[in-house]
Amino acid sequence: MLAPASWSDDGWIERSVAQLESWGFQVRLGAHARDRRGYLAGRDEDRLADLNSAIRDPEVRAIVCLRGGCGSFRVLHGIDIQALRRDPKPLVGFSDITALHRVWHSIGVPSLHGAVAGAHAKTVRDLLLGHVPHVVRAIPTQFGAELTRPGTASGPLFGGNLELLARTVGVLDFDLQGHVLLLEASKAAGLGMIDRAMTQLIMSGALDGITGIALGCLEGFDDYEDRGWTIIDVLRDRFDLLGVPVLAGLPLGHLADPITVPLSVDCGLDLERRELTCSPAATKDPPDAPGTRTSA
Structure with missing residues (x-):
């Protein structure tokens, strides 16, 4: 560790x-x-x-x-x-x-x-x-779940914390063509930072060609408003520019009981069933039995 x-x-x-x-x-x-x-x-x-x-x-x-x-x-x-x-x-x-x-x-x-x-x-x-990874089901009552948009999406899953993703633009090569974008956010960023991060990713071209969005926890934003807008308004406004299906309300990110999902593997968003399904995270030599490998 x-x-x-x-x-x-x-x-x-x-x-x-x-x-x-x-x-x-x-x-x-x-x-x-x-x-x-x-x-x-x-x-x-x-x-x-x-x-x-x-x-x-x-x-x-x-x-x-x-x-x-x-x-x-x-x-x-x-x-x-x-x-x-x-x-x-x-x-x-x-x-x-x-x-x-x-x-x-x-x-x-x-x-x-x-x-x-x-x-x-x-x-x-x-x-x-x-x-095989667990099927991750969206929680209809989770804050932000109303951002779900209909459609179908598949492709490699990649993403994470919104602000950190934006910060790596210009630092590392960024090509998400054909990917499903995983996003989660924390209130520590504030609405302005959320807006800037999403806008930077869009304007840089980093999100060109994504097939869908898997939206996790929007931690701390439940009761937060800035001049009449909430994070729901900010993300809806930015997601409109992307025009892709969105599965929101997934129990991923800054939660007491987050579910872990593999990144850089094929996945599918089932918007009708509100489910995220991923392929196994295969590596060259995955542990095949407890006690036989070392975790650092």
């Missing part, structure tokens, strides 16, 4: 390690996973060293991030891409970890958008073992 972004307290680290071990995995904690430097989990060079060490270690079969927060963006250009190509292994995380998912996606290595937490934590275990 690694801390490539912000730090976690000791209690969270111990609970996360215990969760993985309860599934039969052997766990290695990054050398700097307990470091602290302001809101970061230590110095940039140390967090990057932990990440590259896990990528280069043939015994490590998955890289699980302790949390998001802030800091992943700082290490993007130092990641050992060639080592990851030689020995592809999934990355697990969400929120700020979206920046790292962008690197995995850029070279065609599947990763997992989610966390080892909550009532659905076991979905991480199932996906790491190569099981």
Whole structure:
């Protein structure tokens, strides 16, 4: 387990390690996973060293991030891409970890958008073992579910935190032609940031040719309004420009019990049944039995 972004307290680290071990995995904690430097989990060079060490270690079969927060963006250009190509292994995380998912996606290595937490934590275990992903059903009462738009959509699934996706425009190659876009957002960004992020992605051409949108949690925006508009108004206005089907209300992102889904794999949006279905996240050498592989 690694801390490539912000730090976690000791209690969270111990609970996360215990969760993985309860599934039969052997766990290695990054050398700097307990470091602290302001809101970061230590110095940039140390967090990057932990990440590259896990990528280069043939015994490590998955890289699980302790949390998001802030800091992943700082290490993007130092990641050992060639080592990851030689020995592809999934990355697990969400929120700020979206920046790292962008690197995995850029070279065609599947990763997992989610966390080892909550009532659905076991979905991480199932996906790491190569099981067929759970069908994710939208929750009609979840805030934002009314943004669902009819139609059908399929293609590789990729995305994550809206702001982090926009920040990587111009930093990493960005081509989502034929993809289904996964989005989730946190109120920490505010409506203006949501608007700017969506507009940047659209105006940069990054979203040209997407086939649909899978919309997860809009955390903290339930009662938030800015001069008569809510996040529903902002997203509806931006989604109108894209003109693609939208499946909203998915239990993905900043939730107490998020469901984990694989990225960079084929998926389908069934708007009539309100379901997201994904293919397995196949890597070169997925764990085939608990206790036989190491998760870092």
